[in-house]
Amino acid sequence: MLYYSTIGPMKSFRPSRSIVTVVHSLWYLGVKRIKSPTALSFIRVKLNRNYNQHYCLHCQPSVVIQIQNFCTTNWVKQNEKGGGSTVKSLTLREEVFQREESRNKKTFITALESYEKRDRLRRGHVEFIYSALKFMEEFGVHKDLAVYKKLLEIFPKGKFIAKNMFQVEFMHYPKQQQCGIDVLDQMESFGVMPDSEVKEILINTFGKQSHVFRKYGRMMYWMPKFKNITPFPLPDPLPKDPLELAKLALRRISVDLQTEISEWNAEELEDSLDKTWIVGSQSPLQRQLLEQHPDDQAVYIEGSFIVWLRQMAVSYFIMRANPKKYPAKEEDLDDVSNITLTMFDHHPESKELMLEPSIHEQEDGTILAMCATGTSSRDSLLSWIRFLQHTNPCLKKIPVVFTLKSPSKELVTVAVNEQESSIAESQEGCKKIPTRDKLSNVSSNEDSSSRTPSKDIADR
């Protein structure tokens, strides 16, 4: 609904329900004070009448449409210098951002500055900040603390500071405070930790007793506590090179500390079709396990599975052997019915000694090696096996079975940075999954979308 999109994240607005909500939403926006264009006169007339009559009415479609029109057009006076005369033109707040051609930090700040320059009195700054918040991800500045500071600087200083306890308790300038809270909330959800400069800005804008500042206090209590608790740390920001990402992923999922990550290029092989990079991981222990593997039993290449490094998904493949079956010998230590007497030269039966299973011997298979390739294609995996044969000569004898149900051609790392998709989500939209479509677009492969990685694990 257009109404929503301009106003920003105020979840309780429900214009189509009843006139009460509508009237109050408008009251809330301070409609009475706005000199609206002619399209809105209808609403104004209604507002100026007795409220009582409208409460019992149900909203008529025409009314709703008009209100939507109103709300999409938060008019801003814009001075355009043309021919020496100042032309008052009306512009959408969002247009400030929409008309920027390239989307980056610089243009975003330019848009903010153009607003500051244009409107010295900071009229409609709440609406402007809400629309700025909406565009931050698109401009790629949603994790940039400096930009958030710039955004908070738009609030005028001093005016919103409560002067007595009643003002504090009744949330002095609620709309502005709520807007400030929403800025902080967006920072929180993107994991941007504020600093003492943000504190200064908030104190100068809303005061120390304000609800915005309390939100800041909460963030500064909790966010440092959770910042570094992950036991699997990753560099921040993540490298953009898929090769580096694959190395990071393999290093992370290899439990064995002796694991060696090796990097090959398929161009070195004459027979390879896909000239791409291959990153493999294998530890000395795995090499030993592969050596002990009987020649008549196959090893399986399985995949692709996904491992997530924050927002990035890296697909990897494993080489797996069937799980070793250890004899389950249970001995009842309390059983004293059959004790042999060694003094009469009756030596006890030698108990079967067994090495403790290594970490690679998982219950559903022994993991012998792992890899990630630039194309994730079957041919690149074949090249991987050829490279592995240099370090594992026994692989020349052992049959290798590819169990990839769909030969995926190009499944490189996928950055799933879902942008806000089209409006009008219906029941049909519920079933559609755009991200998966996107994923298959990247992989340029017909079959990969039909095969979800969850099934892979399940089949294992």
Add this chain to the structure above:
Amino acid sequence: MLLEKLLSQSFTSAFNLFNHQQLIKPLFWGCSKKFSAPLLVVPIRGSFWERDIKGPRYRKKTERNYLDDMKYGIKELKNEVQLWKEEMSEKFQYDPKVYMPDDSEIVWTFDTKEKLNQWVCTSDSDNKDGFSHCDLTLSKNKKGLFSGFLDCRVPKDGQIKESGYCNIRCLRARKSFKRDSFFDWQMFTHLILRIRGDGRSYMLNLTTTGYFDVMWHDIYNYILFTRGGPYWQVAKIPFSKFFLSSKGRIQDKQDPIPLDKITNIGITCAGKTPGPFQLEIDYIGVHFDGNHTEEFAYEMYNVPSFIVGV
């Protein structure tokens, strides 16, 4: 304490009260003489009182077939009496379990379909709040597989700000005759899970639903980090690290988790990483570490009154 909680819940949750201002206002106006007509034609969602634990939109079915109810009741009676008999015999035997340091107890396994039925799988698409979907299934090597697709698109209904969650939650602990009960883990210090994830981090939820509506949504949370890859991992998380939240907001006034009042346990997949996810679970259990003396991991500052929890 109740009042404090009440205030903190209704105010701190993103200042919902003020978000709902346009809905609350008619309530106050209705009290004045000038507008004495019945003004309340919209449901007031920002009020303190909560209609149902399942949320404001939930309505109980009014049409009931008493004959069917009775049939169902008689069918259930057999099992419930059996359960009650076991409870009684346990009571008279009085042979409680004794745990030594480093003892563990596995509470949930996921190796049969019946055991998976004890878990409820929900996602935002169930309530038309989003487009994610998830499933808890039995994997080939007899483990629970919590998988699905996380979708962060927000439905354009003008109300929802953020979207995208998938969740599993066990059924509430109960006694015979469908009486509510609690898990009593006071003897234990850690929660242990044997899992195989996909590198995402998940949220562990220990629900401690209380009697009053302000305590209905008390959930203690902590993060479950997964390594990803083909190797199983055992996560051992101290109960002292769980922090209190309600309706998705961390509460200002924290308390150590009441380990004898846990009603449900759940795992959530959410966040700003849309895409497929999977978490294979072998077991969920509790562990007693004799050396763990920490009661609550978060320091409690003395703060000026009327600031915290408001």
